[in-house]
Amino acid sequence: MVHGVDIGEVEQELLEDLWQHQMEDRPLPESLPAQVKAYHFAERGWLAQGTLTLTEAGQVLARRAIRRHRLAERLLADLMGTGRERAEEAEEDACVLEHSLIEGLDEKVCAFLGHPRVCPHGHPIPEGDCCKKASQTVDPVVLALSQIRAGEGGTIAYLSTHESGDLQKFLSMGIHPGDPIAVVRQTPSIVFRCGHSQFAVDRHMADQVYVRRDT
Amino acid sequence: MTTALQPRPEEAGSSQAQPARRVFLVGNPNVGKSVLFNALTGSYAVVSNYPGTTVEVSRGHVELGGERCEVVDTPGMYSLRPITDEERVARDILLRSDGCMVHVVDAKNLPRMLPLTLELCMMGRPLVMALNLMDEARAAGVHVDVRALSAALGVPVIEMVATRGEGLSALKEILASPPPPPPVPEVRFPRAIEAALSELRARAPSCAGRFWALHHLEADPAAQEACPVPEDALAAAMAIIGGPARLRALPADVAQAFHEASKAILRGVYTDGGRWASTLQRRLDQLLLNPWTGFPILGIVIYVGLYQFVGVFGGGTVVNFLENVVFGQWVNPFFERVFAVIVPWDWLRTLFVGDYGMFTLGLRYATAIIFPVVGTFFVAFSVLEDTGYLPRLAMMLDRLFKGIGLNGRAVIPLVLGFGCDTMATMVTRILETKRERVIATFLLALSIPCAAQIGVILGLLSGHPAALLLWGAIMLSIFVAAGTLMARFLPGERPTFFMELPPLRLPSIKNVWSKTVSRMGWYFLEVFPLFILASVLIWIGQVTGLFTKIVAMVVPMVKFLGLPAQAAVAFLFGFFRRDYGAAGLYDLQRTGVMTGNQLLVATVVLTLFLPCIAQFLIMRKERGWGVTLAMSGVILGTAFAIGWLLNTALVVTGVTL
Known part of the structure; x- marks a missing residue:
């Protein structure tokens, strides 16, 4: 039960598909038009009549579903995942977990993770009320390399790259999940140490390396 | 393993005619490959262009077991899945x-x-591992069980300190009778990839080796060229892997598999003491990486390295000596006397010893004016290169460079451009995107003066410090303006910055020397014929009267810029080489024909002017005719427009320099 509207798992996933189509230009599954009809999306006021465009009400619900899904992915990836392989398995688990993140709990998870902005695949996580307040009360477990102070370090948790070319750059230089890493400088560019080598990267690249900090 | 690597026909042909054995040095950048190359060959690298491209590939020879073998030093690479x-x-x-x-x-x-070793093992060719920089490894507390490593890989492993020649004789001994190809390493890929590999190898038995099969799956064009497989076989194998998302992830999955396999091998073989650099190294590094100290250090490097060493010493002391003493007193008088005897006809004699003679002008410009400046620059550049300073500079400048559409890595070609723009244009290929290569090529052609030019310009403006300062400010503004405009309007991928910072090292004199010698050799081969050609063309022009006609055509353009008519000759030279043009001005300045204002306008226009013929040819090779001609048009227009604006501004404000 979410905000008094009865939404099942299938509906939530359909809403997510529609959101990703509308906001992120991703293709719609072929089966979707038939499904939204079967679940009476238009009649429930989520879709504008005769179209596949989310109404305002539909957008609110879809946004919340996406947020929960991506937070769930982050939770799994940050806490358990090490490599890409795991991150992909985590996607399936995330689908299960997201439906357990009842209203309110997702805010706690969000704060626990340090109000992350992207999911492990690099897609943006829609902001919640908690992010707007930006009350970073809990120190996040996993941080992007660009957010770690100089002199601190940890273990590479995962590489979340938007482009496979960037990922290949990291891997061919021998930077892999599970390796220890330490930040030497943050300005004017980020300098980090991995093994016995030092590398310099810009913020864009450093935003893609997620590090589990030493505790 | 039967993955026979088929050499290209022409290479096979040459090796059949003379069965010279070849040894290839392979590895990451900054692992001491070129030091090892010099130690092995004991000679200066013969830098050759790789066919079809222009990356420097050094070749030399070594005696192995009484047989002369060719040694090839390949450019640094991180994996067999190339990015640049x-x-x-x-x-x-x-x-x-x-x-x-x-x-x-x-x-x-x-x-x-x-992981790269494992990839090389898969190629099924004789392989030796040179475990270099053992001194640094020991200092870092790293221990490698060489025997266990060698056994695990099936590859001979030799501990080396190439800079001190340690391990060299052991390496030569092994290479004298190359080991058999190593066994196929155990690398386990994710299930889908393994299934696709089996499928491909079953359907296309000609590609029985895992190596090529893997490269086929990665859609590597080299694989199709080396051992073609039917398209349907490839399609069937690809289908097993999955949709486009899975295929995109393939290179990463493959890299991860190599990484895992290498980790398994290293267990118990490699132990890390975890000591990171000496305190001195670390402190120095901090100073270089911190902008508050790094920029002042850059200032010192520019002042000492570029201004004092290249400008004052190379461009002043050495040039004066060669110009006035060597050429003025010995070489020119000698050739004049010789040719007075052997060539009685005045019209022919001017080809060799006239105002534009091959010896008195071509040889003099090339050796007395250009050589010292370029030579000292290459020494300074090699020192910077070997210390590991340049990547740190790249790190410091990255953010600023983003503003002109480049990433920090571009400092290497741009700094090299201050030595030789032609060489620098070739080096733009270390940049990853086409957009960056185009921007860097244009900026080099427009606004980076090469060492020869700088030397001449410093000499020209030496009596006019204000003009020199203005020249610098104008060039810098144009550089920034041109870069900013291109960054804004040129479509394409945004640049990203990722660079290894090699440890700070003391440069070895031997290495600096051999690098300088090989670069100078290249430079001379490139430049010398052009200078001689220019002399000959001008001579023909003079004998036929064409020269005066062309000069007469250029005169209005020169007057338009407020310059004396004599400067037209210098501009005509500028079409051959910018520095040649600038050197032409040198003679005018000495005779006091030009005022400070005119010198400033002339130097600015000549610096911006079209690049030299060599650079033009390399631009065409690297960027194609369309881009090169478009750039040339823009450059020519900009040079004259800026020259006119500058002259007008000077006239209107009534400034005299």
Whole structure:
């Protein structure tokens, strides 16, 4: 039960598909038009009549579903995942977990993770009320390399790259999940140490390396 | 393993005619490959252009077991899945030829480098590992069980300190009778990839080796060239892997598999003491990486390295000596006397010893004016290169460079441009995107004066410090303005910055020397014929009267810029080489024909002017006719427009310099 509207798992996933189509230009599954009809999306006021465009009400619900899904992915990836392989398995688990993140709990998870902005695949996580307040009360477990102070370090948790070319750059230089890493400088560019080598990267690249900090 | 690597026909042909054995040095950048190359060959590298491209590939010879073998030093690469053009060249050299490979490895960073060793093992060719930089590894507390490593890989492993010649004789001994190809390493890929590999190998038995099969799956064009497979077989194998998302992830999955396999091998073989650099190194590093200290250090480097060493010493002391003493007193009078005797006809004699004679002008410009400046610059550049300063500069400047559409890595070609723009244009291939290569090529052609030019310009404006300062400010503004405009309007991928910072090292005099010698050799081959050609063309022009006509045509353009008519000759030279043009001005300045204002306008226009013929040809080779001609048009227009604006501004404000 979410905000008094009865939404099942299938509906939530359909809403997510529609959101990703509308906001992120991703293709719609072929089966979707038939499904939204079967679940009476238009009649429930989520879709504008005769179209596949989310109404305002539909957008609110879809946004919340996406947020929960991506937070769930982050939770799994940050806490358990090490490599890409795991991150992909985590996607399936995330689908299960997201439906357990009842209203309110997702805010706690969000704060626990340090109000992350992207999911492990690099897609943006829609902001919640908690992010707007930006009350970073809990120190996040996993941080992007660009957010770690100089002199601190940890273990590479995962590489979340938007482009496979960037990922290949990291891997061919021998930077892999599970390796220890330490930040030497943050300005004017980020300098980090991995093994016995030092590398310099810009913020864009450093935003893609997620590090589990030493505790 | 039967993955026979088929050499290209022309290479096979040459090796059949003379069965010279070849040894290829392979490895990451900064692992001491070129030091090892020099130690092995004992000679200066013969820097040759790789066919079809222009990346420097050094070749030399070594005596192995009484047999003369060729040693090839390939450009640095991180994996057989190339990202930059440079890496692509290195990889193609390996794939297309035959011979024993020596994987040069930084011992302390073995975990990062072993995946490439495994990839090389898969190629099924004789392989030796040179475990180099053992001194640094020991200092870092790293221990490598060489015997266990060698046994695990099936590859001879030799501990080396190439800079001190340690391990050299052991390496030569092994290479004298190359080892058999190593066994196929145990690398387990994710299930879908393994299934696709089996499918491809079953359907296309000609591609029985895992190596090519893997490269086929990665859609590597080199694989199709080396051992073609039917399209339907490839399609069937690809289908097993999955949709486009899975295929995109393939290179990463493959890299991860190599990484895992190498980790398994290193367990118990490699132990890390975890000591990171000496305190001195670390402190120096902090100073270089911190902008508050780094920029002042850059200032010192520019002042000492560029201004004092290249400008004052190379461009002043040495040029004066060569110009006035060597040429003025000995060389020119000698040739004048010789040709007065052997060539009685005045019209022919001017070809050799006239105002524009081959010896009195061509040879003099090339050796007395250009050589000292370029030579000292290459010494300074090699020192900077070997210390590891340049990547740190790249790190510091990255953010500023983003504003002109480049990333920090571009400092290498741009700094090299201050030595030779032609060479720098070739080096733009270390940049990853086409957009960056175009921007860097244009900026080099428009606004970076080469060492020869700087030398001449420093000499020209030496009596006019204000003009020199203004010249610098104008060039810098144009550089920034042109870069900013291109960054804004040129479509394409945004640049990203990722660079290894090699440890700070003291440069070895031997290495600096051999690098300088090989660069100078290249430079002379490039420049010298052009100077002689220019002399000959001008001579023909003079004898036929064409020269005066062309000069007469250029005169109005020169007058338009408020310059004396005599400067037209210098501008005409400028079409051959910008520095040649500037050197032409040199003679005018000495006779006091030009005022400070005119010198400033002339130097600005000549600096911006079209690049020299050599650079033009390289631009065409690297960027194609369309881009090159478009750039040339823009450059010519900009040069004259800025010259006119500058002259007008000087006239209107009534400033005299």
